Amino acid sequence: MMNRFFPLVLCLAAAPVVAQETFPATLAGHAYLPALTLMAPPADAPRDALISGKFTGPVRNDAPMSVPGNTGGLHGKRLTGLNLPFIGQPLQGFSGFAMNRAEDGSVYVLTDNGFGTKANSPDTMLFFNSMAPDFETGEVVVKETVFLHDPDRKLPFRISWDATESRYLTGADLDLESIQRVGDSIWIGDEFGPYLIETTLDGRVKGIYPTMFEGNELKGPDTAGISALSKIGEDWQVQRSGGYEGMALQPGTDLLWAMMEKPLLAADGKPEGAFLRVLAFDPAQHDWTGENFKFKLAEGATAIGDFNFIDETRALVIERDNGEGEPSLKCTGEPAADCFPLPAMVKHVVLIDTASVDADGFVRRIGQIDLMDIADPDGKARIETDGGEVGRFSLPFFTIEDVMRVDDTHIMVAIDNNLPFSSGRKLNAAADNEVVLLSVPELLAAK
Template sequence: MKHPFLPVALSLLAVPAAAQETFDATLAGHAYLPALSLVAPPADAPKDAWISGKFTGGARNGVPMSVPGDTGGLHGKRLTGLNLPFIGQPLQGFSGFAMNRAEDGSVYVLTDNGFGSKANSPDTLLFFSRMDADFDTGEVEIKETVFLHDPDFKVPFRISYGGTDSRYLTGADFDLESIQRVGDSIWIGEEFGPYLIEATLDGRIKGVYPTMVDGVQLKGPDTPGISATSVKGTDWTVPRSGGYEGMALQPETGLLWAMLEKPLLAASGENEGDFLRVMVFDPEARDWTGEGFKFKLVEGATAIGDFNFIDETRALVIERDNGEGEPSLKCAGDPQADCFPNPAMVKHVVLIDTADVDAEGYVRRIGQIDLMNIADPEGKARIETDGGEAGRFSLPFFTIEDVMRVDETHIMVAVDNNLPFSSGRKLDAAADNEVVLLSVPELLAAQ
């Protein structure tokens, strides 16, 4: 097996990883699914799944809509106007687009694991959907929702609903973050393992594959079997919420390129550097190839949101910081209801060339667009932004986790709204599941 982080192709004349151009982006369409959009669990799911979010306050609370959601300490604990627990399962949290569409042209989209952690999401079912965004009407249609289930006991550890006949998966089992369709299989990258999961098109689990590096499993603090006395940087090297946020399907080879959301940890317990690892998995062989590269984050960025190829070698990556809200409304002092203490600053879609990797393993960044500075000359924005300005559109959200090429001049980007904990566009309202169409001809043509 090759060393896992040797470059796929060396280029002695490669442009340095940080050298790039920022291209213009224009809003071509704006649609959204309202934040409080719920779906019924399957008929054979446990009754427990009918009320979701019962554990978000620590102790169990089964009284629907009784606990106000807020933005948390990082963002000033502003109320978002929605209360937990929910009756039904939230459609919230778009967390990955598949490059290959369904037969009817709809887009496979993944919903995040629930309410942000393993501990508070055992009553949240895991699923993917087929989605259509109508940019003429501004509506997002969910054409089908497919719940993941494990009747064949392919998951190698006990699951939350393991004592039921249906064995539906929950947010206490996996944290789903990236999705691709390969033939008749859905492949999902997740963060607790980190694992790759293979499922049928109707959600039946076919396999769960740990991340192997030179015969050793890569683990995080939420990997089953990791104890409370484990040593950070030794027993586990993937930080919490640092697994496979992006996973791209390469058209020419059919390989899956899985990108970690955050830097790995060194033996000291600190980040090994300001870059993210990308590792290659062969879905036909169902094994890691040993190939990969490094993606260098720009200053201020903390994570990525999605990763998708646009041709045989070039790919799009969402790069972000942890901020939300317009910088014009940054709090001058202590957090208040009318300001954002940690506004959005670094929100990019980056174009990379996976065939151009330097001698140190860094992939070349060709260029980027700024998701905080999108031209909107025709006024296509459908939701007013607190602190925004006329003619400029932005995506001032904590997590932006979906990107894909639509055609030669357009890409589509969508938001993970962390229901009901994130706002961004509004100071006092939970973020919707926004889907935007962007005209970016210069970015897509860049080499």
């Protein structure tokens, strides 16, 4: 199906959607922002923002740095070496690159909702940064931090700091996961609604747009108005943490293509299939176009992390499983401090061709690179990996959520470190916010 918004995409193709090749990747640069990087909230923010993470336990806790962080039951509850609550706001959780850069050449990068849920993040502020990784020094330089605020009351529901004059947004209001700049607006994909949010360059909310698909509004368990009495698959169809993890800006059309993180739920409450919906939104018209396609997940993959075009029709998608840590240190018995109970296995950057979609709506996967098998012949890795191998670099993290094309031969990838809960590179240390430059000429040239 084609229209004036979408001249190149969704041409029917017979090629199988899973046919693809794995291309080599070489580490060309490695930089990181230390995990425990904290910042003061704005002067006009509520005093509640001075200590963040007060609600990450079963009861409120106002004693700074008093509770050890751990990796949670899925990953063996290993201690990460950092304690909650934090003094200030954590500058953490990179969760999306914008394709269009800031005027000084720095990259817009989004930080997600704080500590992972509505319930535990009402004192964490929502913001995006412009940042510049220095691969010569290994530092990630944050140029500017922009806090989101809604003084004009564009959000149609009560926010955490509703009664304040500044009306800064928190992780209990929205779960930000993807970002693009279009002209003088920043567009952000949210998982709670799921919604698209438009803001000014200084973070002032201009509008909020619910998701419309086939004539119906898609909702999730955290959408305003959904309650314990709402019926799964009927009243809401988007899985928790399954909204817009990726949102790509298509060159030539300036359409935003928003990709779900997880499969939608059918009427019976079960996933409709091992694929993700991708929906088109026209920021000029402030409306959904009705165009869409499906991205088929590889075997073992459970979600995606980011999505960005590299030209008019080809795009990069991060797909992943829920594992973290090197497979060589997989626990053989009960989870322990010296092993990973669920190590990382499926961590890919996939190249897709949106001009090649089959009769069932599945986009063609051209090829991929394996983020667990990156060559490092020049020893550019700056952090030793527990269980790793000399000459091989990996990204053994639960959530890898940022990818973009840098030039004809390089891409940049970054992680969301889920501070202070993830520790994929080390058994007993919270993950840093790593940014890597990868040489992948064969992947970027593939058609």
